Amino acid sequence: xxxxxxxxxxxxxxxVVEVINTNHKSINKxxxxxxxxxxxxxxxxxxxxxxxxILVHDYEVIVNDPEVNIVVEVMGGxxxxxxxxxxxxxxxxxxxTSNKALVxxxxxELMELARERDINFLFEASCxxxxxxxxxxxxxxxxxxxDEITGILNGTTNYMLYKMSTEGCEFDAILKEAQAMGYAExxxxxxxxxxxxxxxxxILSSLAYGRFLNYEDIYTEGITKITPQDMEYAKELGMTxxxxxxxxxxxxxxxxxxxxxxxxxxxSPLYSVxxxxxxxxxxxxxxxxxxxxxxGAGKLPTASAVVADVVDEAKHLHRxxxxxxxxxxxxxIETDEVEGRFxxxxxxxxxxxxxxxxxxxxxxxxxxxxxxxxFITENMKQxxxxxxxxxxxxxxxxxxxxxx
Amino acid sequence: xxxxxxxxxxxxxxxVVEVINTNHKSINKxxxxxxxxxxxxxxxxxxxxxxxxILVHDYEVIVNDPEVNIVVEVMGGxxxxxxxxxxxxxxxxxxxTSNKALVxxxxxELMELARERDINFLFEASCxxxxxxxxxxxxxxxxxxxDEITGILNGTTNYMLYKMSTEGCEFDAILKEAQAMGYAExxxxxxxxxxxxxxxxxILSSLAYGRFLNYEDIYTEGITKITPQDMEYAKELGMTxxxxxxxxxxxxxxxxxxxxxxxxxxxSPLYSVxxxxxxxxxxxxxxxxxxxxxxGAGKLPTASAVVADVVDEAKHLHRxxxxxxxxxxxxxIETDEVEGRFxxxxxxxxxxxxxxxxxxxxxxxxxxxxxxxxFITENMKQxxxxxxxxxxxxxxxxxxxxxx
Numbered sequence: 001x002x003x004x005x006x007x008x009x010x011x012x013x014x015x016v017v018e019v020i021n022t023n024h025k026s027i028n029k030x031x032x033x034x035x036x037x038x039x040x041x042x043x044x045x046x047x048x049x050x051x052x053x054i055l056v057h058d059y060e061v062i063v064n065d066p067e068v069n070i071v072v073e074v075m076g077g078x079x080x081x082x083x084x085x086x087x088x089x090x091x092x093x094x095x096x097t098s099n100k101a102l103v104x105x106x107x108x109e110l111m112e113l114a115r116e117r118d119i120n121f122l123f124e125a126s127c128x129x130x131x132x133x134x135x136x137x138x139x140x141x142x143x144x145x146x147d148e149i150t151g152i153l154n155g156t157t158n159y160m161l162y163k164m165s166t167e168g169c170e171f172d173a174i175l176k177e178a179q180a181m182g183y184a185e186x187x188x189x190x191x192x193x194x195x196x197x198x199x200x201x202x203i204l205s206s207l208a209y210g211r212f213l214n215y216e217d218i219y220t221e222g223i224t225k226i227t228p229q230d231m232e233y234a235k236e237l238g239m240t241x242x243x244x245x246x247x248x249x250x251x252x253x254x255x256x257x258x259x260x261x262x263x264x265x266x267x268s269p270l271y272s273v274x275x276x277x278x279x280x281x282x283x284x285x286x287x288x289x290x291x292x293x294x295x296g297a298g299k300l301p302t303a304s305a306v307v308a309d310v311v312d313e314a315k316h317l318h319r320x321x322x323x324x325x326x327x328x329x330x331x332x333i334e335t336d337e338v339e340g341r342f343x344x345x346x347x348x349x350x351x352x353x354x355x356x357x358x359x360x361x362x363x364x365x366x367x368x369x370x371x372x373x374x375f376i377t378e379n380m381k382q383x384x385x386x387x388x389x390x391x392x393x394x395x396x397x398x399x400x401x402x403x404x
Numbered sequence: 405x406x407x408x409x410x411x412x413x414x415x416x417x418x419x420v421v422e423v424i425n426t427n428h429k430s431i432n433k434x435x436x437x438x439x440x441x442x443x444x445x446x447x448x449x450x451x452x453x454x455x456x457x458i459l460v461h462d463y464e465v466i467v468n469d470p471e472v473n474i475v476v477e478v479m480g481g482x483x484x485x486x487x488x489x490x491x492x493x494x495x496x497x498x499x500x501t502s503n504k505a506l507v508x509x510x511x512x513e514l515m516e517l518a519r520e521r522d523i524n525f526l527f528e529a530s531c532x533x534x535x536x537x538x539x540x541x542x543x544x545x546x547x548x549x550x551d552e553i554t555g556i557l558n559g560t561t562n563y564m565l566y567k568m569s570t571e572g573c574e575f576d577a578i579l580k581e582a583q584a585m586g587y588a589e590x591x592x593x594x595x596x597x598x599x600x601x602x603x604x605x606x607i608l609s610s611l612a613y614g615r616f617l618n619y620e621d622i623y624t625e626g627i628t629k630i631t632p633q634d635m636e637y638a639k640e641l642g643m644t645x646x647x648x649x650x651x652x653x654x655x656x657x658x659x660x661x662x663x664x665x666x667x668x669x670x671x672s673p674l675y676s677v678x679x680x681x682x683x684x685x686x687x688x689x690x691x692x693x694x695x696x697x698x699x700g701a702g703k704l705p706t707a708s709a710v711v712a713d714v715v716d717e718a719k720h721l722h723r724x725x726x727x728x729x730x731x732x733x734x735x736x737i738e739t740d741e742v743e744g745r746f747x748x749x750x751x752x753x754x755x756x757x758x759x760x761x762x763x764x765x766x767x768x769x770x771x772x773x774x775x776x777x778x779f780i781t782e783n784m785k786q787x788x789x790x791x792x793x794x795x796x797x798x799x800x801x802x803x804x805x806x807x808x
Contacts, residue, residue, distance in 0.1 A: 019547050019690050029614075030546040032726060124544070130691040132544030139543065140528070140536030142434040143423050143711030210433075269697050272676035277693075286423045287534045287698065287708040289681075293673050294694035304691040307547030315726065322436060322719065 002031065002314045005039040005062040007084055008075035009051060012098050012125070013040065015303030016072055017051060020310075027307065031314040038068060063087050070313050072306060073097040082106055089113040089121060094317070096309035098125035098302055104199035104215045107206065108327040115320050122309040122321070127200040128153065130301030131294040132308065133280045137207045138323050144284030146208040150246040150403070153200040155276035155296040156184045156191040157223050157243045161231075161261075162274045165240055168228045183276060193222035194243060194259040201245030204280070205257055207323060209249065211330035213257060219335045221260040230398055233345065233364055233374050239263045240271060244403060255330055256338045262403040263343050336383030341404065344389065345397040347372040357388050376402060405438045406718045409466040411488055412479035413446040413455060416502050416529070419707030420476055421455060424714075431711065435718040442472060467491050474717050476710060477501040486510055493517040493525060498721070500713035502529035502706055508603035508619045511610065512731040519724050526713040526725070531604040532557065534705030535698040536712070537684045541611045542727050548688030550612040554650040554807070557604040559680035559700040560588045560595040561627050561647045565665075566678045569644055572632045587680060597626035598647060598663040605649030608684070609661055611727060613653065615734035617661060623739045625664040634802055637749065637768055637778050643667045644675060648807060659734055660742045666807040667747050740787030745808065748793065749801040751776040761792050780806060 006013050020027060020035060028034050039056050046052050062068055063084075071088040073095060075081050081102050085095050089110060097103065103110075103123045114121035124134045128151065137146070152158050156178060163174045175192065178184035190196045202215035223243050234241050242264050247257035264271050269291040273279030278296025283289055295301035312321065346354065351363055354375050361375040377385065389396060410417050424431060424439060432438050443460050450456050466472055467488075475492040477499060479485050485506050489499050493514060501507065507514075507527045518525040528538045532555065541550070556562050560582060567578045579596065582588035594600045606619035627647050638645050646668050651661035668675050673695040677683030682700025687693055699705035716725065750758065755767055758779050765779040781789060793800060 023547060023549055023690065026549050026614075027547060030726070030728065130688075131694060132540050135544045136536050136540065139716065140539045140712055141708075142715040143427060143431060143708045145427055145430050210430075269676065269681075272673065277673075284534075284708060286427065286704040286711075288702070288705050290535060290696075290698035292694075292696060295692045298692070300690040301692050304545075304547045304688060307690075308544055311546040312543065322434070324434065 001034045001036050002069050002317070003036050003038040003067045004070040004072055004310060005041065005068050006037060006072045006074065007041045008073070009040050009042040009044070009046065009055070010074070011299045012074040012302050012306065013042070015299035016074060016306050019300065019303045019307045027311060031311045033314050035310060035314060038065070059084055063091050068093055069317060070310055071095045072310060073099060073102070074306060075099070076101070078102060078105060085110060086113065089117065089119065092117055092119060094119040094121070094313040096122040096124070096306055096313060098123070098306050100126040100196070100199045100203060104202045107203065107325065108212050111323065111325055112327065118318050118320050120313045120316060120321050122312060123203070124309050125302045125305035127203050128278045128280055128292070129294065129296040129298060130304045131278055131280060131292045131296065132305065133204065133292050134207060136292060137204065138321070141282065141284055141287060144287045146282060146284050147249040148247070148283040149201070149204050149208050149280065150244050150270065151201065151204065151280035152242050152270055152273045152278050153197040153245045153280070153296065154191055154243060155278055156188070158273065158278070159183055159276045161223060161226065161241055161243065164226065164228055165231045165234070168231070170228060171224060171226060192224055194220045197243060197245040198259045201247055201257060201259060205247040205255070205330065206325050208282070209255060209330055210324040210326055211328045212325065213247070213330040217332055218257045218259060223261050225398065226261055227398070229369060230345070230400060232366055232368060233343070234263055236364055236366060237263065239265050241400065242270060244270070250333060254333055256333050258335070258338065260401055262401050264403050268403065336381060336386065338382050339379055340382065341379055341402040342377045342385050343374060343400045343402050344377070345372055345374040346392055346395050347397055349392060349395050357391060372397060405440050406435065406473050406721070407440050407442040407471045408474040408476055408714060409443040409445065409472050410441060410476045410478065411445045411485070412477070413444050413448070413450065413459070414478070415703045416478040416706050416710065417444065417446070419703035420478060420710050423704065423707045423711045431715060435715045437718050439714060439718060442469070463488055467495050472497055473721060474714055475499045476714060477503060477506070478710060479503070480505070482506060482509060489514060490517065493521065493523065496521055496523060498524040498717040500526040500710055500717060502527070502710050504530040504600070504603045504607060508606045511607065512616050512729065515727065515729055516731065522722050522724050524717045524720060524725050526716060527607070528713050529706045529709035531607050532682045532684055532696070533698065533700040533702060534708045535682060535684060535696045535700065536709065537608065537696050538611065540696065541608065542725070545686065545688055545691060548691045550686060550688050551653040552651070552687040553605070553608050553612050553684065554648050554674065555605065555608065555684035556646050556674055556677045556682050557601040557649045557684070557700065558595055558647060559682055560592070562677065562682070563587055563680045565627060565630065565645055565647065568630065568632055569635045569638070572635070574632060575628060575630060596628055598624045601647060601649040602663045605651055605661060605663060609651040609659070609734065610729050612686070613659060613734055614728040614730055615732045616730065617651070617734040621736055622661045622663060627665050629802065630665055631802070633773060634749070634804060636770055636772060637747070638667055640768055640770060641667065643669050645804065646674060648674070654737060658737055660737050662739070662742065664805055666805050668807050672807065740785060740790065742786050743783055744786065745783055745806040746781045746789050747778060747804045747806050748781070749776055749778045750796055750799050751801055753796060753799050761795060776801060
């Protein structure tokens with residue numbers, strides 16, 4: 001029997017308990033052992049809920065119980081999660097977590113602690129909810145050198161952009177709707193400013209390239225400035241606008257990473273990832289293109305990923321599962337050095353003026369938007385774009401990067 | 405150092421050698437050991453190719469060499485592959501293979517041999533080429549009870565259907581083009597008759613449901629009867645036609661499985677899997693919807709999956725990686741018991757006649773095809789459909805199943 005303790009009985013924590021209860025037969029078969037929830041830690045009480053019988057309020061009970069083999073951290077936030085996880089590992093207990101903030105901040109240290117003790121620190125649910133992308137990067141795509149990861153990593157913003165695209169809603173209106181439906185938090189900044197996607201692309205990049213990418217180093221831009229008019233242009237181009245977390249190898253040991261809204265063409269498998277779904281595109285030097293699609297959030301999909309980690313840890317109780325992540329930092333090139341094409345909407349300007357500044361451009365006119373037009377530049381460094389666009393000053397209405 | 409022997413220096417075999425040479429640094433790091441190709445077995449000689457130095461013509465050299473830890477079978481076909489693989493396992497060597505025919509026919513026996521010896525028999529490349537779907541089913545989706553797998557599992561037919569849909573080509577013309585491009589074999593029946601997809605859905609279903617599905621039990625229908633006119637109807641419906649291998653749990657311990665062309669709506673993540681790409685949709689009882697997308701064939705993507713198996717076997721040299729596949733047979737319900745909706749094209753019939761037979765139907769008329777129309781039935785058992793459709797006799801031009 002494997003005893004586990006679940007830290008936090010919120011959405012994900014109660015999902016973990018539900019998944020283990022619902023699928024206990026198949027889970028035990030997969031794990032090769034009975035998975036038994038010995039404790040659930042929460043400050044609150046849940047009278048009437050069967051969990052009450054195994055509920056504890058004091059972490060000392062869990063960390064000091066030698067019978068607990070695996071600690072499941074699903075509280076979220078850095079503290080006390082970090083302290084609890086570290087103490088569990090120091091006590092020789094494997095840990096799995098859905099906590100992207102914890103992994104993005106303290107991942108290298110916690111992984112090293114696990115490695116030294118031949119136990120495991122796993123975090124499949126921290127990126128892409130139920131999508132098994134972490135295990136794919138760790139155990140499946142091992143013959144490849146990954147040179148790009150690009151993902152729709154946040155379901156809330158994907159839902160919002162999808163609605164803006166299909167129904168022409170304004171950002172504020174759709175945000176209120178998303179909040180009412182429980183898709184967006186009261187304070188939506190983690191989603192709409194791209195902070196959530198930023199932590200996720202930092203984790204995925206660290207695993208894919210084998211070096212630690214500090215999320216604080218990643219240029220991050222949210223979707224708050226995207227308008228239904230931008231979506232009209234996208235439609236005219238046969239494209240759509242998605243919030244992407246992306247990183248790419250640009251040379252031997254050099255990379256870039258960015259979170260921003262991008263214009264995406266139908267050629268990309270991410271184009272059709274709609275609604276609250278997530279999709280993660282990976283390019284390997286021998287594999288070519290691959291994409292993983294699924295529910296990026298939600299109680300049960302996330303719990304499914306957490307419990308898959310529990311099963312893996314039960315199967316590797318005293319054996320560290322190797323990952324490619326090291327503490328060596330991953331260095332990014334300056335954002336101004338990143339190359340790409342730029343979609344720009346301008347008013348009170350002429351095509352000739354734009355061509356004089358940018359050379360060859362693609363012009364897009366919309367009948368519904370007189371008095372303005374848009375253009376897409378050729379490929380250039382962002383620094384060069386910024387310099388050139390200055391002379392258009394406040395006549396620039398929007399700039400959105402184009403994903404090729 | 406881990407010594408491997410590659411059986412067969414054809415497309416995949418030479419790909420395996422190329423991948424190991426190209427990415428040797430990262431592969432050795434992932435495996436935790438140096439992966440060394442000690443032998444390549446082929447009846448032919450390859451003068452001038454560096455492989456010549458390690459080429460052997462006699463399998464005895466490999467199977468009797470105690471230094472060989474892993475045998476990579478990429479010859480294809482049942483014999484001598486089956487004998488070679490079995491002897492390797494009996495000699496205590498782990499085996500990985502890209503050979504779907506071998507796995508679909510002899511998988512349970514070979515897996516059992518490996519299990520008894522604490523070694524491994526892996527076959528990631530046998531389904532979906534480079535798409536890491538087998539490892540996902542084995543190691544990632546372990547918290548779920550899978551209740552559906554539906555895949556576009558054959559790149560050749562997907563390419564052909566895509567071209568028929570976008571360019572309106574006839575089946576014979578596009579087959580010739582696919583053959584000229586090397587996408588289709590001189591004898592295309594394995595692809596176009598669905599035999600290839602059938603073996604793959606048998607393997608995937610066996611892993612997902614934990615029982616052995618014999619591919620010979622699966623109703624299999626190819627794409628030879630699909631016409632550009634069918635594609636016109638699909639377009640009118642906002643749908644497309646794809647060759648799907650699909651299996652689904654319909655009750656406790658009861659399943660159905662089928663390979664056939666299906667009308668697919670835009671709601672399905674498989675709708676956008678175009679060209680030679682493959683996509684595999686999985687539904688789990690807690691995970692919900694997930695989809696895996698990538699190159700289903702091709703030298704390097706397939707080799708990428710084979711080498712990932714080599715890395716996994718190197719990491720688990722004397723430890724069997726647990727799978728959910730058992731020798732217990734999976735029983736399918738009769739095809740006539742399978743429920744679904746049916747798209748039917750008829751000529752010289754009236755809507756009233758069709759409604760009298762089938763009750764409520766959706767009618768589709770195309771201006772470009774006078775003298776005929778199409779209808780989609782409500783949900784019914786296939787046996788019921790077959791009985792009802794009899795009275796339309798030879799006026800039925802096509803029947804295609806609808807995937808909901």
